Each structure stands twice: as C-alpha cells, then as structure tokens.
Amino acid sequence: xxxxxxxxxxxxxxxxxxxxxxxxxxxxxxxxxxxxxxxxxxxxxxxxxxxxxxxxxxxxxxxxxxxxxxxxxxxxxxxxxxxxxxxxxxxxxxxxxxxxxxxxxxxxxxxxxxxxxxxxxxxxxxxxxxxxxxxxxxxxxxxxxxxxxxxxxxxxxxxxxxxxxxxxxxxxxxxxxxxxxxxxxxxxxxxxxxxxxxxxxxxxxxxxxxxxxxxxxxxxxxxxxxxxxxxxxxxxxxxxxxxxxxxxxxxxxxxxxxxxxxxxxxxxxxxxxxxxxxxxxxxxxxxxxxxxxxxxxxxxxxxxxxxxxxxxxxx
Numbered sequence: 001x002x003x004x005x006x007x008x009x010x011x012x013x014x015x016x017x018x019x020x021x022x023x024x025x026x027x028x029x030x031x032x033x034x035x036x037x038x039x040x041x042x043x044x045x046x047x048x049x050x051x052x053x054x055x056x057x058x059x060x061x062x063x064x065x066x067x068x069x070x071x072x073x074x075x076x077x078x079x080x081x082x083x084x085x086x087x088x089x090x091x092x093x094x095x096x097x098x099x100x101x102x103x104x105x106x107x108x109x110x111x112x113x114x115x116x117x118x119x120x121x122x123x124x125x126x127x128x129x130x131x132x133x134x135x136x137x138x139x140x141x142x143x144x145x146x147x148x149x150x151x152x153x154x155x156x157x158x159x160x161x162x163x164x165x166x167x168x169x170x171x172x173x174x175x176x177x178x179x180x181x182x183x184x185x186x187x188x189x190x191x192x193x194x195x196x197x198x199x200x201x202x203x204x205x206x207x208x209x210x211x212x213x214x215x216x217x218x219x220x221x222x223x224x225x226x227x228x229x230x231x232x233x234x235x236x237x238x239x240x241x242x243x244x245x246x247x248x249x250x251x252x253x254x255x256x257x258x259x260x261x262x263x264x265x266x267x268x269x270x271x272x273x274x275x276x277x278x279x280x281x282x283x284x285x286x287x288x289x290x291x292x293x294x295x296x297x298x299x300x301x302x303x304x305x306x307x308x309x310x311x312x313x314x315x
Contacts (some may be wrong), residue, residue: 002082003029006075007049008038008094014049016192017090017148019155022052024148025088026158027117034085038162039078041066053160060167067176068097076105077169084143091147092191097149115152118126130243130266139208149270151249190241193222196250198241198268200226202257202278202297206234211301212256218308224248226258242267256297260285277301 007018022038029036038049041060049057058078063070075098079087087102089095089114103110115134116125127149137290143281197216203209216223223239223266230240241248242264249270256277258264265288268274276289279301286292293300 001032001034002079002084003032003034003036004075004082004084005036005038005054005086006071006087006089006095006098007038008090008092009040009042011047014052016155017092019052020150021056021088021090021148022151022175023156023158024117024146024153025086026053027192028086031117032085035082037078037082037084039075039127041071041074041167045298049162052162053158054162056230057162057164058065058167059164060169063171063174066171067174068094068101070171070174071098072101072105073169073171074167075102076193078167079106079143084314085140087143087145089145089147091149095147099145103145106143106145108145109137109139109141110147111137112147113149115149115155117171127270130262131269132293134152140282151194151251151270159212182208188220188222190239190246194251195221196218196224196241196248196252196268196271197221197253197254197256198224198226198258199256199297200258201227201228201233208313210236210239211297211305213306215254215301215305218305218312221252221254222250226264235240250252255289256301258285259283260288 003025005021007021025036031310035055038054038057041063055067060074073086089099099110111124111126113126114124115127118124123138125134125136128135178226197212197219199212213223224241225235227240227242227245229235230237243266244263245267247267251272253268253271254275260283269288274289276285277293277295277297278285279296282295
C-alpha cells in the first residue's frame, strides 16, 4: 500500500505547491500506515526532493518538457507498480491536465481542488460554485486521486534520505512541442504568494503603478491586476487574477481601485483576508472584504507605504 505524490520540477527550485502536496501525502501515508513515493521528471531539484522525507523518489529523466499524456503514463505506471491507494497532485495547470487522465486510466475517483485532508468519515472538502460554497466528497474507489488547491494546508518541513529510482518504462513520444518559453520575470510567483497587492483601472494609467510596486516590495508581496488592466496592456497578462486569469488563495489580498466584479472575485475569494481600497462606497468588492478603506488610492497608498517602511525599520 502506497501514497503517490506528483511534483512538477520544471522550475529552478522546488515550488511551494510541490511542498504542500508532499505534506498532504505524508499525512495520508501516516494515517494509513502506507509508504510515500514521490514521482517527478527531468533532472532539476531531484536531490532536494530526495531530502524531503519520502520513502522513494521515482524520476523519469531525459524527457524534456513532457506533455500531459506522458506524465499520465508515468504516474499511472508508478501507481500500479507501487499498489497506490492515494495519488496526490497540486491543483495547478499540470495537475488539472494530468489528474483526471490518471483517474480515468486507473478507474479511480477524483476530488479536484481539495482543501482538506479526509476527515474521520473519509470525506474531503472542496470549493464549488467558484468558491461561493463548499462540498464534502466521498471517494469509494480502491484508488483515489486528489488535486490539492494551493495554499490549503501549511507546509511542514521534514528531512530524510529517500532512495532515488530511475523510471525505465516507455512514456511514448510527446505530442506537444514547446517552441518558446516566456518567463514571468523576477519576483514571487502569484500562486505561491502569501501576500498579493493588486490594482485595477482606479490607478488611471500604467505610469502610476510605481506606488503599487513599492507597497508590494515593502510587504514582500506579489503584484497582480484586474482583467481590464491586462487587456489594456497596462500590466503583463501573467498578473491577471480572476475567473479567466489566475486563481489565487493568499493569506492577504489587497485590492486597489478594483470594483469587484463577480469574475474577479471568483479568482480571489479563497484569500484568507481581503482588504479593499476604493473611492466608491458602493463598490461590490466591499461586500466580500474583511477590511475596507473608502478613499483615493493616490492619497491612501503613500500612507500605507510609509507605515510599511516604518514597520520594517522596527523589525
């Protein structure tokens, strides 16, 4: 009996989401008295993964930018050989593409976007209706697939020495060819950020974004924006959060000059705390906010930046 955790290691470091899934898998294995096997591909970060308290790391090397069908074969093959009862992914772009395929291939039930471990009755909680409600799901199949919503459980550090095993199966030929890779740039990736400073059309133009970036710097936060802002090319598209952009769940989300349309809220309403700054006291965002300031961003932001600098100086 085994718990399988898939970790995408295409980045230059082990992503926070991978550490979260490993923590989740470790708790499942401890609860069931099962072994823990980490599955990955490529050469990056394998040594770091081997030191993160798993029983085994299975790595498929020399397959480059594997497509979702290859990764499905990899995870399903390892899961079958290890007698897996649980298979855990992060609910990111890769997990969304691979987890359902693995579930179909192994006739396994799946919970997409889980936010809790199974309770004593075996029920797993997930968000539904764009986070407006929550559902408890029971999986009755022998093999169960979970994709964990990022920032749902805290990472628990653990060290060990796992045996690294080379995968020797045939994954077939990739049907997707990567012609160009555009990196998002420096800074904290949005899905991993614990604090996000986001702004909308209320900033009036891209030339005013310096205040947003300065506040984000002082708060050690990532920057984001609403869809109209990215559509007008005020900010890069990888910063767009919302239903048609990136869905995030930071500990703190600060929305500046964003009205709070339902499409935007769908991507950020999983945030632990939401703070809103807007000149319109009737802005829909205030209904979803934990804290709100009715005021002009050009007056409020300098005061927040000054307060953040003072706080940092006292630490």
